[in-house]
Amino acid sequence: MSAPRRIDVSLESVRRLLRVGATPNLINLLQKQHPADLAQIFAELPEKERHAAFNTLVERNGRLAMEALSELGPEQGAELLSQRSAEEIARLSQDIASDDAAALIEELSDDLRIAVLDLIHPRPGGGVSELLEYDERTAGRLMNPHVFALPEDVTVAEAIVGLQNARDVEMVFYLYVVDERRHLVGVVSLRRLLLVSPDTPLKRIMTTDVYSARVDLDQEEVARQVASYNLLAIPVVDAENKLVGVITVDDVIDVIKDEATEDVYRLAGVSVDDGVLTPPADSLRRRLPWLMLNLVTAFAAASVVGLFTDTIEQIVILAAFMPVVAGMGGNAGTQTLAVVVRGIALGELTWGNARQALVKEVLVGVGNGLALGLVGAIGAWLVTWGNWPLGFILMAAMITNTFVAAVAGTLIPLGLRAIKVDPALASSVFITTLTDLFGFLSFLGLATIFRRYLELG
Amino acid sequence: MSAPRRIDVSLESVRRLLRVGATPNLINLLQKQHPADLAQIFAELPEKERHAAFNTLVERNGRLAMEALSELGPEQGAELLSQRSAEEIARLSQDIASDDAAALIEELSDDLRIAVLDLIHPRPGGGVSELLEYDERTAGRLMNPHVFALPEDVTVAEAIVGLQNARDVEMVFYLYVVDERRHLVGVVSLRRLLLVSPDTPLKRIMTTDVYSARVDLDQEEVARQVASYNLLAIPVVDAENKLVGVITVDDVIDVIKDEATEDVYRLAGVSVDDGVLTPPADSLRRRLPWLMLNLVTAFAAASVVGLFTDTIEQIVILAAFMPVVAGMGGNAGTQTLAVVVRGIALGELTWGNARQALVKEVLVGVGNGLALGLVGAIGAWLVTWGNWPLGFILMAAMITNTFVAAVAGTLIPLGLRAIKVDPALASSVFITTLTDLFGFLSFLGLATIFRRYLELG
Numbered sequence: 001m002s003a004p005r006r007i008d009v010s011l012e013s014v015r016r017l018l019r020v021g022a023t024p025n026l027i028n029l030l031q032k033q034h035p036a037d038l039a040q041i042f043a044e045l046p047e048k049e050r051h052a053a054f055n056t057l058v059e060r061n062g063r064l065a066m067e068a069l070s071e072l073g074p075e076q077g078a079e080l081l082s083q084r085s086a087e088e089i090a091r092l093s094q095d096i097a098s099d100d101a102a103a104l105i106e107e108l109s110d111d112l113r114i115a116v117l118d119l120i121h122p123r124p125g126g127g128v129s130e131l132l133e134y135d136e137r138t139a140g141r142l143m144n145p146h147v148f149a150l151p152e153d154v155t156v157a158e159a160i161v162g163l164q165n166a167r168d169v170e171m172v173f174y175l176y177v178v179d180e181r182r183h184l185v186g187v188v189s190l191r192r193l194l195l196v197s198p199d200t201p202l203k204r205i206m207t208t209d210v211y212s213a214r215v216d217l218d219q220e221e222v223a224r225q226v227a228s229y230n231l232l233a234i235p236v237v238d239a240e241n242k243l244v245g246v247i248t249v250d251d252v253i254d255v256i257k258d259e260a261t262e263d264v265y266r267l268a269g270v271s272v273d274d275g276v277l278t279p280p281a282d283s284l285r286r287r288l289p290w291l292m293l294n295l296v297t298a299f300a301a302a303s304v305v306g307l308f309t310d311t312i313e314q315i316v317i318l319a320a321f322m323p324v325v326a327g328m329g330g331n332a333g334t335q336t337l338a339v340v341v342r343g344i345a346l347g348e349l350t351w352g353n354a355r356q357a358l359v360k361e362v363l364v365g366v367g368n369g370l371a372l373g374l375v376g377a378i379g380a381w382l383v384t385w386g387n388w389p390l391g392f393i394l395m396a397a398m399i400t401n402t403f404v405a406a407v408a409g410t411l412i413p414l415g416l417r418a419i420k421v422d423p424a425l426a427s428s429v430f431i432t433t434l435t436d437l438f439g440f441l442s443f444l445g446l447a448t449i450f451r452r453y454l455e456l457g
Numbered sequence: 458m459s460a461p462r463r464i465d466v467s468l469e470s471v472r473r474l475l476r477v478g479a480t481p482n483l484i485n486l487l488q489k490q491h492p493a494d495l496a497q498i499f500a501e502l503p504e505k506e507r508h509a510a511f512n513t514l515v516e517r518n519g520r521l522a523m524e525a526l527s528e529l530g531p532e533q534g535a536e537l538l539s540q541r542s543a544e545e546i547a548r549l550s551q552d553i554a555s556d557d558a559a560a561l562i563e564e565l566s567d568d569l570r571i572a573v574l575d576l577i578h579p580r581p582g583g584g585v586s587e588l589l590e591y592d593e594r595t596a597g598r599l600m601n602p603h604v605f606a607l608p609e610d611v612t613v614a615e616a617i618v619g620l621q622n623a624r625d626v627e628m629v630f631y632l633y634v635v636d637e638r639r640h641l642v643g644v645v646s647l648r649r650l651l652l653v654s655p656d657t658p659l660k661r662i663m664t665t666d667v668y669s670a671r672v673d674l675d676q677e678e679v680a681r682q683v684a685s686y687n688l689l690a691i692p693v694v695d696a697e698n699k700l701v702g703v704i705t706v707d708d709v710i711d712v713i714k715d716e717a718t719e720d721v722y723r724l725a726g727v728s729v730d731d732g733v734l735t736p737p738a739d740s741l742r743r744r745l746p747w748l749m750l751n752l753v754t755a756f757a758a759a760s761v762v763g764l765f766t767d768t769i770e771q772i773v774i775l776a777a778f779m780p781v782v783a784g785m786g787g788n789a790g791t792q793t794l795a796v797v798v799r800g801i802a803l804g805e806l807t808w809g810n811a812r813q814a815l816v817k818e819v820l821v822g823v824g825n826g827l828a829l830g831l832v833g834a835i836g837a838w839l840v841t842w843g844n845w846p847l848g849f850i851l852m853a854a855m856i857t858n859t860f861v862a863a864v865a866g867t868l869i870p871l872g873l874r875a876i877k878v879d880p881a882l883a884s885s886v887f888i889t890t891l892t893d894l895f896g897f898l899s900f901l902g903l904a905t906i907f908r909r910y911l912e913l914g
Binding site: 011034036037040043044046071160163164172173190191193194195226227228229230232249250252253254256257259260261263264265267268269270274275276277278279280283284287288290291292294295298299301302303305306309312313316317318319320321322323324326327328331332334335337338339340341342343346347348349350352353356357360363364367368371372375376379383432436440 | 468491493494497500501503528617620621629630647648650651652683684685686687689706707709710711713714716717718720721722724725726727731732733734735736737740741744745747748749751752755756758759760762763766769770773774775776777778779780781783784785788789791792794795796797798799800803804805806807809810813814817820821824825828829832833836840889893897
């Protein structure tokens with residue numbers, strides 16, 4: 001696929017050095033990599049070699065190894081840590097940002113997680129255990145509690161000295177300004193700091209209109225704000241507007257990617273924890289309930305067919321065309337669903353324009369039904385050597401079914417959203433069930449009503 | 458849905474002020490909004506009010522109106538501009554970043570676009586017309602050609618003066634360092650600039666190992682680099698490593714969102730230009746070809762059923778169960794497809810672990826087929842009052858079909874990727890066609906072979 005990537009070369013070398021057991025050379029090579037590239041190398045190595053490479057690196061350069069795990073993602077990262085002792089994991093966790101450490105520790109087995117949390121020394125300003133107290137998928141869980149903040153009376157010169165002493169705070173772009181009780185009162189960009197005289201107090205140059213996120217804000221909403229307002233970081237405050245942390249744009253990018261994966265997965269009935277590298281037993285366990293639900297609804301649709309066995313016995317060719325009607329409705333419904341679900345996720349579809357969207361989808365659905373029905377009718381007419389009533393019934397059933405698909409594809413996700421269920425979840429099973437039911441019902445129902453015309457064909 | 462948003466209040470006020478014609482108040486209100494919020498307000502207003510609000514604002518504060526259009530997105534933005542003259546559009550375009558202006562102008566009607574491009578004055582360092590010469594979806598099209606760069610002999614103090622004179626360059630976080638022929642040789646972060654003595658030359662403090670993107674690099678790859686290495690911006694260079702622009706993280710976020718929408722859409726057979734607010738005729742035109750392709754494949758599947766009309770005539774209940782087999786295969790295949798397509802997009806699935814992924818998906822598929830087949834068999838046995846051979850055939854057909862689904866769901870997207878076709882595109886139609894074909898074939902085929910046992914039931 002495309003040009004060879006830079007890391008392919010490193011990957012090959014890692015495998016070779018592991019094979020010949022050249023540990024010093026391997027350590028050298030691994031230490032030269034960016035944590036993100038190391039994560040990619042770990043991801044692509046077979047399981048045994050992945051553990052061997054990680055174990056070699058972690059002994060020599062614990063911080064780099066842990067940074068690579070942060071990039072690799074919590075689930076796979078925790079798997080690589082699982083063979084280490086709680087003492088070691090606790091010590092290694094101190095080397096990376098608390099939010100990344102919390103995500104890794106959260107994925108350890110219950111026993112190990114409790115042991116590690118017991119050992120971790122509380123850090124000033126909030127540490128791993130504090131972060132894990134916030135709900136998953138909130139600003140509190142996502143934030144880094146080490147945020148660079150200064151009182152409003154500090155001068156620019158003093159602020160610069162403060163920055164020099166804060167070398168271990170990751171990615172500083174903004175100085176947050178707080179009052180004596182640590183309430184967030186303003187923000188100063190680093191660039192602004194460069195452009196004013198050193199004795200200016202921060203309160204003279206700070207912007208007081210600060211975008212901030214409450215600890216309990218949903219992470220998707222945090223991402224939407226950072227993306228809309230083109231921020232590099234957003235401060236996180238508690239219920240009293242006290243500054244408790246900061247979320248940087250790189251974490252927001254991860255949220256946006258995860259939410260996108262979620263939208264794709266939910267439309268397909270896959271759990272968010274599933275992936276190409278998930279162990280088969282876990283994937284099986286996660287996918288089966290969804291398929292079982294589908295099986296139940298498929299039996300419901302089958303029972304509709306069962307009502308019309310007399311008609312099918314007489315005109316057996318109906319059995320061949322009936323899945324066409326159901327399938328086309330399902331496809332049209334899935335199109336509407338994808339547009340509506342993504343529209344909700346991107347904030348384009350709201351209550352304000354829901355009616356406009358519904359009218360539009362119905363027009364498109366019925367338009368498609370007409371065009372498809374016409375082609376389908378001609379196809380059926382050709383295949384059955386001139387049975388035009390069958391073609392007519394096929395067309396009528398298709399139009400009915402694309403209408404149902406458009407209405408269901410718009411209203412079901414909006415309805416789920418209204419009752420605070422993720423609109424992507426479960427929508428697709430409802431819609432394909434409806435289009436199967438209505439597809440069979442309209443086609444076989446019409447065929448039963450006009451049975452005597454069909455038999456002439 | 459959830460708490461009332463801040464902009465709901467503004468939206469209501471805008472509509473009220475438009476209704477009563479209170480233009481001065483309307484202008485006041487609009488001018489107080491962030492461009493991103495204005496974009497949201499425009500998006501949610503009905504068409505006529507949207508034009509009225511935009512026209513009111515653009516007369517008074519052209520820059521803010523244009524910034525709002527940049528946030529609204531090129532297609533809808535160009536629509537709001539379409540009633541203005543080429544002269545006006547050219548003048549207004551000078552107020553926003555060239556990359557945003559290029560994206561808007563690209564979406565204008567052909568006549569208007571050519572007229573506007575003729576009028577635009579070439580800006581030093583690359584302007585709109587130059588940007589439009591790069592291919593769509595490349596770093597060159599995405600970049601902002603106004604990049605802040607300084608020669609390597611400049612001191613920190615001089616650099617700070619330079620920054621003061623570059624107030625209109627958007628979002629500066631890094632100073633790029635170039636040699637006398639404008640080759641990119643290093644980078645200095647603003648933070649580093651604050652922490653060293655003013656007379657230090659940039660070449661002493663710059664990092665020489667700079668991540669950069671070639672102008673012709675695919676935007677998806679640009680996004681992957683910025684996200685992996687947690688960058689705030691990436692410099693863009695030409696084939697000779699000369700600095701020609703910069704891509705900031707906010708543009709990368711837009712790319713990531715668009716690519717995610719594309720993955721969702723392609724799985725559902727929707728064009729990337731489609732959305733909840735696209736005019737019905739356009740949506741119809743874009744969705745119909747996909748549905749027509751599906752109709753053709755549905756007829757192919759129907760013809761398989763046509764081969765078995767004798768069997769169905771004898772045992773008409775087969776018509777009710779046959780869509781169950783096809784549907785369950787389709788659902789299982791869609792699950793595999795979603796995981797594989799997302800795995801490719803996120804860089805988790807590569808040639809290196811493709812075999813491992815295939816084995817895993819087959820195990821999961823067959824496992825699911827076993828479980829579903831067993832439940833399906835019991836269901837069929839109950840529904841048919843004890844026809845256990847039918848249940849057995851249903852189970853065998855379901856296992857066959859989930860096996861086909863797993864293999865096709867893994868290999869088709871990988872194969873498309875190998876021939877450089879987007880793996881999300883067209884995969885789903887191939888897979889549902891295959892699972893329909895194999896579903897009907899295996900179920901009706903087995904039923905024909907074991908026909909005499911079924912009739913006993």
